[in-house]
Amino acid sequence: VVLVSPRFQAPKGTRDLLPPATAVWAAVEDTARRVFARYGFHEIRTPIFEDTELFVRGVGASSDVVGKEMYTFEDKGGRSLTLRPESTAPVVRAYVEHGMRSWPQPVKLYYIGPQFRHERPQKGRYREFRQIGVELLGKAGPEADVEVILVLVRFLTELGLEPEVRLNTVGDEASRTTFRAALVSHLRPVADRLSEDSRRRLDTNPLRILDTKSPEERELLRDAPRLDDHLSEESRRHFSAVQEHLRAFDVRFTIDPTLVRGLDYYTHTVFEVSASGLGAQDAICGGGAYDQLVAELGGPPTYGVGFAIGQDRLVDVLPPGSAARRGTVAPVVVVALKTIPGKEGDRGVSPVFALLEQMRREGIAAIEGPSRKERLFEFAEREGAPAIVFLAEDELARGEISVREMATRITHTMARERLFPDLKSSSFLPSSPLEVKR
Numbered sequence: 001v002v003l004v005s006p007r008f009q010a011p012k013g014t015r016d017l018l019p020p021a022t023a024v025w026a027a028v029e030d031t032a033r034r035v036f037a038r039y040g041f042h043e044i045r046t047p048i049f050e051d052t053e054l055f056v057r058g059v060g061a062s063s064d065v066v067g068k069e070m071y072t073f074e075d076k077g078g079r080s081l082t083l084r085p086e087s088t089a090p091v092v093r094a095y096v097e098h099g100m101r102s103w104p105q106p107v108k109l110y111y112i113g114p115q116f117r118h119e120r121p122q123k124g125r126y127r128e129f130r131q132i133g134v135e136l137l138g139k140a141g142p143e144a145d146v147e148v149i150l151v152l153v154r155f156l157t158e159l160g161l162e163p164e165v166r167l168n169t170v171g172d173e174a175s176r177t178t179f180r181a182a183l184v185s186h187l188r189p190v191a192d193r194l195s196e197d198s199r200r201r202l203d204t205n206p207l208r209i210l211d212t213k214s215p216e217e218r219e220l221l222r223d224a225p226r227l228d229d230h231l232s233e234e235s236r237r238h239f240s241a242v243q244e245h246l247r248a249f250d251v252r253f254t255i256d257p258t259l260v261r262g263l264d265y266y267t268h269t270v271f272e273v274s275a276s277g278l279g280a281q282d283a284i285c286g287g288g289a290y291d292q293l294v295a296e297l298g299g300p301p302t303y304g305v306g307f308a309i310g311q312d313r314l315v316d317v318l319p320p321g322s323a324a325r326r327g328t329v330a331p332v333v334v335v336a337l338k339t340i341p342g343k344e345g346d347r348g349v350s351p352v353f354a355l356l357e358q359m360r361r362e363g364i365a366a367i368e369g370p371s372r373k374e375r376l377f378e379f380a381e382r383e384g385a386p387a388i389v390f391l392a393e394d395e396l397a398r399g400e401i402s403v404r405e406m407a408t409r410i411t412h413t414m415a416r417e418r419l420f421p422d423l424k425s426s427s428f429l430p431s432s433p434l435e436v437k438r
């Protein structure tokens with residue numbers, strides 16, 4: 001085999017999603033829409049690019065995302081624009097811009113779409129990746145956090161996963177200010193033993209040092225001050241209420257005091273969900289509350305909480321039995337046994353082509369199969385076809401038609417008029433595989 005490398009390839013860190021995988025992606029999105037709607041979330045679509053300043057202000061200049069990973073460019077009008085690296089800041093921008101504070105609160109939004117970060121590509125980490133996220137705005141307190149975690153857990157559960165949520169609190173502004181000071185005075189004397197990144201964070205965002213993966217740094221952090229010793233009374237009460245509610249709903253969670261999240265807007269509850277089998281990039285979801293972001297972006301003080309799931313990673317960990325793995329409705333395969341001459345004063349349309357279109361108008365998914373029999377069965381199986389319809393001249397002349405049911409391998413010959421009613425009513429066409437069993 002001679003491999004010729006093609007002239008053009010998808011840019012580094014991006015990829016084409018091809019069939020049959022795209023059916024799984026679509027099924028995951030359908031499940032998201034269905035579950036989110038059940039909790040009263042509505043879809044929002046924001047632009048793929050925004051003013052650069054939105055992310056600098058919103059996500060925070062000290063975050064890796066803003067500091068190193070943004071796709072920023074100047075347009076022909078000299079504006080600095082950035083391909084969105086995340087969607088919380090854009091959603092909050094839209095909330096403020098459209099005066100959603102005067103809508104009935106809370107405003108519950110979800111989004112599905114591509115995000116862009118200039119990271120070093122590896123398994124599960126791309127420069128263009130897709131997120132499925134929700135934001136709940138305008139309702140304060142533990143119940144808002146819990147509702148968002150519940151919708152997350154329900155969604156992942158309906159996809160066949162058994163999520164365990166890692167949970168922490170980063171406290172409110174006041175808790176963080178005193179904790180930050182304590183952490184810096186603990187680490188400053190040993191700064192020369194910190195990595196270059198962490199030393200820089202000592203000045204920009206000391207809390208981020210807590211989620212270091214380096215064993216030496218973890219050692220230095222062992223007797224460092226802990227955020228939970230610096231929580232304000234209000235933060236402490238908030239966090240224990242969240243845990244109590246989650247227990248009441250039987251949500252599986254663990255407390256992870258090292259969980260601080262990489263974006264600067266969080267206050268109070270933060271959480272992640274990881275999945276095994278993904279290697280180093282094992283976080284399939286991250287989220288948390290933010291009580292300053294709306295005001296930071298020019299709106300009235302408003303509490304928000306949300307999460308985003310990395311869809312690329314999610315699709316990789318779907319269990320084999322997941323309904324979403326089965327993808328979309330499989331088509332019936334139609335095939336002519338021999339070349340049949342056109343009928344019914346046709347205008348050059350072959351009987352297979354004509355029948356296919358009739359079936360589709362009846363709401364039956366249908367495609368043409370190869371006429372060689374050995375190939376036909378393989379083809380039908382690969383398509384997941386529930387049935388094969390054979391067009392044979394002698395049968396058609398008698399007003400009959402044959403249908404092979406793939407599951408039982410039985411071929412029935414029936415009156416031509418029975419074809420559509422039977423296909424639609426019988427086990428040939430299972431109801432949509434996306435339908436949940438209640």
Ligand code: HAM
Nearest residue numbers: 086088125126129283284285286287288306307308310
């Ligand atoms: P994040 O933790 O930066 O949070 O991203 C959420 C998820 O997106 C990650 O857990 C991961 O699954 C996926 N992800 C991130 N970067 C990549 C990448 N380069 N390649 C593939 N997948 C990736 C946020 O974006 C917040 N906006 C979440 C949020 C919403 N917080 C509150 N509301």
